[in-house]
Structure formats: structure tokens, C-alpha cells
Amino acid sequence: xxxxxxxxxxxxxxxxxxxxxxxxxxxxxxxxxxxxxxxxxxxxxxxxxxxxxxxxxxxxxxxxxxxxxxxxxxxxxxxxxxxxxxxxxxxxxxxxxxxxxxxxxxxxxxxxxxxxxxxxxxxxxxxxxxxxxxxxxxxxxxxxxxxxxxxxxxxxxxxxxxxxxxxxxxxxxxxxxxxxxxxxxxxxxxxxxxxxxxxxxxxxxxxxxxxxxxxxxxxxxxxxxx
Numbered sequence: 001x002x003x004x005x006x007x008x009x010x011x012x013x014x015x016x017x018x019x020x021x022x023x024x025x026x027x028x029x030x031x032x033x034x035x036x037x038x039x040x041x042x043x044x045x046x047x048x049x050x051x052x053x054x055x056x057x058x059x060x061x062x063x064x065x066x067x068x069x070x071x072x073x074x075x076x077x078x079x080x081x082x083x084x085x086x087x088x089x090x091x092x093x094x095x096x097x098x099x100x101x102x103x104x105x106x107x108x109x110x111x112x113x114x115x116x117x118x119x120x121x122x123x124x125x126x127x128x129x130x131x132x133x134x135x136x137x138x139x140x141x142x143x144x145x146x147x148x149x150x151x152x153x154x155x156x157x158x159x160x161x162x163x164x165x166x167x168x169x170x171x172x173x174x175x176x177x178x179x180x181x182x183x184x185x186x187x188x189x190x191x192x193x194x195x196x197x198x199x200x201x202x203x204x205x206x207x208x209x210x211x212x213x214x215x216x217x218x219x220x221x222x223x224x225x226x
Contacts, residue, residue: 012044026051033085038073046073050082060086064120090116105135107207107218110171114140118175118211126153126174130167131206139165153190155197162203170198172208181210181217191219 012028021029030047037043049071054060065083068074074082104110110129117127117140126144129137141161144153162170172194176182183191191208198205207220219225 026057033081034074034078041073046071050074060089062120090119102137103135104129104131104137104171105206107209107216107221110173110207110209111211111216111218114173114209115211115216117142117173121175122177123147124174124177126172128158128161129171129173130162130165131169131171132166133168135169135206138167155194158194159197159201159203162201167203169204169206171206173211175211179212181212181215183208183210183217183219188224191224195225 012024012031015028016024016032024032027044027047030050031043034043034046034050037046041049050068051057053068053071054063063083063086065079068079068082102109102113114127114129118125124146125142126146127140127142130139130141132138139161143157143161146152158170158172172191174187187208187210191205194205194208205225207218207225209219210217
């Protein structure tokens with residue numbers, strides 16, 4: 001059934017206005033985002049196809065723009081809009097953590113609150129989490145993006161940003177798209193270098209966490225911060 005064939009009061013937008021967004025189904029919310037369908041397919045039917053494709057809403061965090069390539073009626077513009085909404089959702093989650101009173105002194109907690117940054121990435125990205133004297137997050141900053149297996153990190157950028165946000169310590173995080181979070185020789189050398197410079201500068205490196213899709217490696221947990 002096309003949207004125009006549904007009684008006005010039962011259309012997704014009208015139901016949202018009447019009952020509130022929390023009372024709409026996933027299909028209805030997605031139909032509002034998609035706005036229109038295509039010939040013979042309503043926006044609501046199209047939303048069902050999208051949800052069937054990903055199986056679960058939690059899988060939205062793992063999609064990329066090509067995930068929806070084979071869904072008839074979902075053109076480039078709609079795919080771009082979907083990816084923008086998904087990215088905003090990720091950022092809302094991250095901002096919630098940023099604004100909380102969470103202390104960043106536990107590698108597992110750090111991993112769980114930051115892993116969304118790396119979801120679906122096919123190249124290495126290097127972040128620094130800058131902390132205050134109480135181990136609370138001041139700023140989370142992407143400093144470098146590399147190729148699929150190499151990221152060139154310059155310590156001067158790491159410490160420049162630490163000074164700019166008045167951090168007393170920091171945590172490094174980057175991903176291994178290969179799926180294996182075991183540190184490379186370059187990862188180990190970089191960590192040692194940042195520890196050494198941090199001691200001189202008075203801005204301590206607390207941990208370096210390497211993330212893969214479902215696990216992480218913490219230099220702190222593995223006693224490699226000495």
C-alpha cells in the first residue's frame with residue numbers, strides 16, 4: 001500500500017505529531033527519514049526492506065553506503081541521507097559519554113565507550129582522548145588517518161593538542177582493520193616514544209588501546225607502559 005492510500009491520520013508523519021516519536025515503529029520512523037518511496041513501493045515498504053537487509057537496528061552501526069546497493073528504490077540520495085542519520089546517532093552516543101562524569105581509567109570502559117568511532121572503517125584512524133586531573137574526558141580528537149595498514153603519527157601534533165585543551169594526561173586509540181589488535185613493531189615504538197616525551201612534557205600517556213571489530217589490546221593491561 002502506498003502512503004497516499006493510507007488514511008491521513010495513520011500516516012507516519014501524522015502519527016508522530018499525534019502520538020510522539022517514541023510511539024512509532026522502526027518502520028514508521030525510517031519511512032519518515034526516507035520521505036518517499038518509488039514506483040509501486042511506498043516509503044514504509046522501502047523501510048521494511050532496509051530493516052530486513054540489516055536484520056537488527058544494532059547492525060546499523062556497521063553499515064556503509066554500499067550495504068544498501070541492492071535495494072530497489074533506494075537511490076544514492078536516500079543512501080546518503082541514511083548514512084548521515086546513522087553518523088549523527090553515533091555522534092550523539094559519543095557526546096553523551098563526553099558529557100558524563102565517567103572516569104577514563106579502565107581500558108574496558110574506554111573501549112566500550114569509544115569503539116563506535118572505528119565502526120566500519122577500512123583504514124587506520126588514530127585518536128587521542130585528552131583527560132583532566134580527575135581522569136575525565138576533556139576532548140576526543142582524530143589526529144591522523146592512514147592507509148589500511150599504516151598510519152603516520154607525529155608526536156608534536158599529539159602534544160600540541162594536549163596543550164591546547166590543557167590536558168594533564170591522554171590515551172591513544174587506533175584501529176587495526178585487519179581484525180587483529182596485536183600491536184605492531186611500529187605501534188610499540190610509537191608508544192615508547194610518547195611515554196618518553198610525555199614524561200618530559202609533564203603530560204602522561206595513560207594507555208594506548210588498539211581496537212579491532214570485537215576486541216582490543218591495551219598496553220596498560222599488558223604492562224607495557226613502563
